[in-house]
Amino acid sequence: MISEEQVRHIANLARLGLTDSEIKRMGGQLDAILDSIEEIQKLDLDGVKPTANPLELTNVLRDDEPREELPREAALKNAPEPDDELFVVPRID
Structure with missing residues (x-):
């Protein structure tokens, strides 16, 4: 069984802010996952043979072909706070 301390550590690594009730619920869910892996x-x-997908799928995307680049003004048109010619994004700590 996964301890609450282990769940808190995993949540911290994943940068998840979990409440005490979520920690308890997540512990049960992680236990179920580990049980399935054991089976x-x-x-x-x-x-x-190892496979990433059991279905016979093919790439349905278009061929990658060079196109004219998007003008800077058009790229920044919908940016909430452009700074001159740059996108402004929140800092990630």
Whole structure:
């Protein structure tokens, strides 16, 4: 079982501000995830190729082709607080 201290540590690493009730709920959810991982580890997967997606999907995006660049004025048009020719964004500590 994951302790509240471990949940707080994980939340801190993820920069999540969780309340005490969220810490308790998250502990139960993380326990369920770890239980599922244990069940998966019990499976015999010899000969099973690793895959990121079990579905046969193909890239549906358009080909990447060079285009004319966006003029600076157009890029800054909807910026809430442009500073001369730059975007102003909140500082991340």
